[in-house]
Amino acid sequence: MTVDLDTESCIECCACADLCPEVFEMDDRTGKARVIVFEVTDTICIEEAITTCPAECIFRRE
Numbered sequence: 001m002t003v004d005l006d007t008e009s010c011i012e013c014c015a016c017a018d019l020c021p022e023v024f025e026m027d028d029r030t031g032k033a034r035v036i037v038f039e040v041t042d043t044i045c046i047e048e049a050i051t052t053c054p055a056e057c058i059f060r061r062e
């Protein structure tokens with residue numbers, strides 16, 4: 001699975017980075033989340049991040 005996010009829509013809540021720190025991190029410079037590993041195997045973690053993200057800006061690409 002490949003994951004991506006719309007950085008512009010991110011509201012900086014940190015939920016994705018808390019749930020999947022191996023995939024997402026908060027950018028110190030912009031304050032927004034960013035993807036650090038695009039190809040992921042822990043799909044449960046990503047599904048949780050997608051459903052938790054209040055801005056609905058995390059996307060799964062098969």
Ligand code: SF4
Pocket residue numbers: 005009010011012013014015016017032033052053054055056057058
């Ligand atoms: S969960 Fe969504 S809104 Fe929150 S930091 Fe991650 S991408 Fe941004």
